[in-house]
Amino acid sequence: MEHGPGGIPEALDCIRALNAAGTSAILRLPENSPTWAKKALDLGPQGIMFPMIESRKDATKAVSYCRFPPDGIRGSAHTVVRASNYGIDEGYLSNYAEEILIMCQVESGEGVKKADEIAAVDGVDCVQMGPLDLSASLGYLWDPGHKKVREMMKKAEKSVLTTDPAKGGAYLSGFAMPHDGAGEIRGRGYHMVAGAVDVGLFRNAAVEDVRRFKMGLVNESDSEDSSEHDKDVDDEKYWSDKQNFKFR
Template sequence: MSLRLAPTFADVLADADRAQVGMWLCTGSPLNAEICAGSGVDWLLIDMEHGPNTLTTVQQQLQVIAAYPVTTVVRVPCNEPVIIKQVLDAGAQNLLVPMVASAEEASAAVAAVRYPPEGVRGVGSALARSGRWGRVEGYLQQASETISLLVQIESADAVEHAAEIAAVDGVDGILIGPADLAASMGLAGQQTHPEVMAAVLRVFAAAQSAGKKVGVNAFDPAAAAHYLAAGADFLSASADVTLLARGAEALAARLIPASDAADADTY
């Protein structure tokens, strides 16, 4: 029996006739992942950098999301070959590597997702979900075709090197993180500051000049609309924890008198 893997995010972006809209999964809950997978968004990002996700919860979420017509990206916690190898072996086909600030760092990420001689990924697919335990014919020879790699630009220094990063062969796309970018510019918490948004658009131009897909985190609706109009190929517009927090607050505000809610706020 020979199985085929799903199209990569790079494949989806190449075929899309509009920007792909997604959201983050930060809770580590397969149930929450399944709920979001059926919501109608185009893609989901399982976050190992800031969320409590482990290798086990990542694999569980990949398994439940697979039943839905949505693309899943996993953000690894750092640009580390062993972690990248484990996440790939768990079955992730689309990776986001955070805090990439140079072409050298981007090249290291490319090497980590590829088998020798092109890269340094350890060979263990016969034991892992990545090649479906030997059921994907020719997986070792064609693995790079089943994986897409995004790198995240999220500092002022990275913006200065955006053209070089985008030019690295094997980088399929760039995702910009305005939160860390704003902090690096001395504007922490001001993701929609004009200087921050101008820096984001500089990365857009660099990526597009290199023929690479470009996206951005934009939880603010006005910012999301701005970046879509500016030509974003994809964006993440919210997160499971954000939707839950704001939804719970809205429920409380609608039904509980403000004075009672203030008395209950002891955190």
Template sequence: MAPLGVSGIVAPGIAEFFTQSSNPPSLKSRLLNGEKLYGALSLSYSPVNAEILGWAGYDFVVVDMEHGPGDTFSALPILRALSSAGTPAIIRVPDNDEIYVKKALDLGPAGIMFPKIDSAEEARDAVASCRYPPLGCRGAAPPLIRASRYGLDSDYLASCEQDLLIMCQAESEEAVNNLEEIVQVEGVDCIHFGPRDLRASIGLLRYPDDPRGLALLKKGERAVRSFGKKILLGGFSTPESSPAEMYDRGYDLVCGAVDVALFRDAVVADLKKNKIRSIS
């Protein structure tokens, strides 16, 4: 591994000072090798919270730009905090838009998650935004971005596309009905289910116990598992579908904890246990 100059070639006079560091197996390769991984969702955009999640031992952390308040600029300290703990980051972009994707990928996440992919055409657009031309439409500045260690990683162009975990979320009845076509899109690595959005798509957001919601989710799971090519199965756990149950149904990765919810629950528990209320 040697550094890249601005032009994309090895920077003269620097290579002899550059020490190659060994990289751990990518998140994608670990999953394809059969590991079952458990991760957390970061909505607070707190680097301290991210460090705690990483050092505590979560296998990955999803940095949420869809429901979280942050953008790519505020996501950068989160990725740095996770990197200090050796924890892979997945960025969930707000939309299937090549501008969001380009800025997110330049930060160097291990994976990228696309919300609300309802069709094979949308899945192809998602994959194209992750590929440099001629295979896609990602803007090219590899020697200058964090993902390439600002040009110090000369292997970046050779490995970035094969190492990146591309995740398409199935969050609607339409998506479930189109999964047989979506999973055949070259470059889609994982179908990640959003159970609350699935219920919402059939009018059941306020009825988590209605069996039709779980039935729709399981229909989608069967469509993914029945596809011959190896497509990873991922999802968010809920009170109605625990991580253990999801692994039993064939999930490869489960995102369970949410940093703001962990803090909320700890605060409520502390207040219930310790706050002294005056007696009138």
């Protein structure tokens, strides 16, 4: 819900489709706010991702938005929301905190500096790296492969990996990129890897289809030109032959 046009109703449709396929759903919020977190969590996703987390304070707030009082400030309507099966799941209040994956995105220079503190916050299960926003924050918009951006990425990665998930630390998650494939980031110790993006798959397929169509037109045009040339030669020969025939 951060960059796409969808909101809560669209997210619900996506969750239904994913659940029907036996796939876990993680919702990324538009911002780190209690209102968005409350509405998203009430839908019953298996995970929630907070964008642009830059400090321990930001991460602590994010976790508080996912917890009911006294552990947090999440508003309660658990008897009538989808997350508790509309109140039928009697054990929801006892299990909800263990069954939701809380992810915090580190995607700025400030966030990288505090990555270890963010990962150590109680309740933060996973730190998600954001290479595109990080490149923009460092002055290299749309150049996540820049040397300085990659250096900052590695610094943040090491900071998160030094925390032990078994002792309250966080797992490391990231997006596969053209310059930094899924195998590469997995090899650097990432626990969770986001692969292809659906929009990118559709776009690439459409662009490739148009490219093939255009190449077909070019080849067809070349073929027609060749045919016309052969036809012109045949025509010239034909008329020449007729003229020669006339003059005999």
